[in-house]
Amino acid sequence: MVAHRLLLTAVIMAVAAPVVAAESPAPGLVAVYGDVVHTMAGPPIEKGVVVIDGGKVTLVGSALDIPVPPAATVLRGRVVTPGLIDAHSAVGLTGYLNQPQDQDQLDPAEPIQPELRAIDSYNPRERLVEWVRGFGITTIHTGHAPGALVSGQTMVAKTVGDTVDDAVVKPVAMVAVTLGDEARPGDEKKSPGTRSKAVAMLRGELVKTQDYLRKRDAADADKRPDRDLRRETFAEVLRGTIPLLVTANRATDIDAALRIAEEFHLTIVLDSAAEAYLCADRIKAAGVPVILHPSMRRGGQGDTENISFETAAMLRGKGIPIALQSGYEGYVPKTRVALFEAAVAAANGLTTDQALATITSDAAAILGIADRVGALRAGLDGDVAVFDGDPFEYSTHCTAVVIDGRVVSNEPR
């Protein structure tokens, strides 16, 4: 009975929820009710509720079993999911105006710059951050874009915050490597001019770093090399503490990435991987996860001309861990939305739950942040997305977004 009365209170409060929510910036008590709650930590819960306190999920279960203190801010929706994760973007480094002053995703001066930190360019007030957040994206893996052999570092951030320090979840996530045609600089006199040259350059850097590490451990302090940011970053890569995010679309380039990883015992994540369906068994055998290209990425002519809507389903069928991404866009639209990309994967062979996993739990696992986000489970961050229908349907709206227990959006979008 008590629970029933509380539920009723919740329904009444829901009418005024947007106002209440907007005036509650502190991470207090929040209860999010859904006709269906996809926890991604177990089967979906019918008529479920997620309780968040102090910014963390405290309770998840049936709305009938869990009493909610009347002081809670209440949100309701047809479908509730964990806050969504965009597994690879450049948003925040690339801005929506697409003018030189808001484009920091790629420094064309040199082909190899692993020392470039994403945190030094990330703009948490970028409008595209707010834009994707409106569609339920609460966490983004963003940073230096594909387009140079080693373009720089990536980071993981929440889509809130006035400073990068407010937003950051992981200041150094991966080091971005591009193999294939996109690694070629515009200037044909500059290297790498061929695929083989690109691989030779990358191997050369890793060999030099091995030498650097040997010298750094020299007993005689005078023989130790000066500090070198580039070597220090590659050293973390060799140690396996920072994975390489290797953008490779042609099967040739995917093979090259796996070959380098094997030679140097690197931890890598494949990115984009348009032709992954041609070499799925090798990827599977190598135990390498794939952050697959946006489902709707255009093929055009070149490395991605053989792109397919069905690759996500094919890789998932093989048992390869996959996540989906918005990717990097150079023109219009300036960003894609990971929710929409997962929707098209759901329409092309993935089940709803599998597609949801590509932008929640599986994405979190691949990014190494599953202890924080990606599921609705006690102890994880209070990040929730609320929808007025199937999240993947074109005409459904994301009606509310909660990050760390704060309602950050309640405008249906």
Next chain:
Amino acid sequence: MTRPSHPVAAVLLAIAGLALSSAKAAERSVVFTNATVLPVSGPPIAPGTVVVTGGTISAVGPSETTNVPSDADVVDGTGRVIMPGLIDTHSHVGGGWGGDASSPLQADVRILDSINVRDSGFRKARAGGLTTLNIMPGSGHLLSGQTLYAKLRKASTIDDFYIRDAAGRPLGGMKMANGTNSQRDPPFPGTRSKSAALVRQKFLKALDYRRKVDEAKGDAAKVPDRDLEMEGLLDVLDGRTVVHHHCHRADDIMTVLRLREEFGFKVVLHHVSEAWKVADQLAAAKAPCSVIVVDSPGGKIEAMDLSLATGAVLERAGAAVAIHTDDPVTDSRLFLRSAGLAVRAGMSRDKALEALTLAGARMLELDGRTGSLDVGKDADLIVLSGDPLSVHTKVLQTWVEGTKVFDRDDPDDRLFAVGGYGAGRDQRAHACCTDERLSETK
């Protein structure tokens, strides 16, 4: 000649029998039965029947009461949705280019002279349910050339593709643009005011040319020499050709209306990122708008205020709204999705479906022959697996003038529908169509 009223059929047959499939379709009726039929021009009919005879729709109605020819081929539409083939008022498929870098206004240039009909993009467009395209040159000029209205028939040359007027000439519009895309070093404009001045001066020159032609009163000695550029511009000024005008910012939109007022040409406004700011003015001016729906604002300064709700705001204001792909900016295979997103942002379902079909047909002045499922119109239709605005719905078949041009069950067609190894290669389309034709002529 089964369709003497249609010069297209005559021409197609004249070209070495390349239109055999059209001819076959003309001989035998095709009946689509027991489907949910969305005519667009009227309410849904369920279960409904569409009868196609000679490439034209000969009956549409409830399955129970619609008479069907006894010897017709039958397509069972149970569980399916049938609607008009989609009309894309703004496409760049086919690799065509219009004007070059020599001048900002090139009304003599025709896109039809540079289109590759074997471009894999056309196969993908059929897979998306598109049947009619306005193939446009780009927006890097104030006037980049003559556009082409094409049907996505299976084609081996451009002549198989385009729609003809009563005299057999290709139909098309005129592509114009303002704002930043067409601004660059001279002789191109460097400002918006310069852009408008160059356009006005050019139209005045065309009016002068027309005056000289009129004053000559047919006297060969006085008639000015033929001038392809002037003829192209007079097609616009005399209302024979519709201007398709790229514009984003609200002030650029109003500039187009100002020039229309001065010179009296017919115009469709394209992209219109900021149309939501001047929706009442657009409705009052009866200016038709063809909207692009993309996943985020920005990418260029002019699109910074782009809104998913543009279609909804224009609809509420009472303006005519179509939606386009601008392929490659959005993928023709996902054209239905654009309408879905427009509905998400507040457009009505009916108007969104109309925006993909009949509204576009009106803007191309082709609504007499396509854009809705009505008796007498071309049998351009698509068979869908379900609700046209659901992400899960697939285009199963695409029919142009009574001929099936895409079938998702055909492995080769399916490759272009979903992608995969070889789907980006135009040569594959070439090999396929040649093989098909050879088998047809055996």
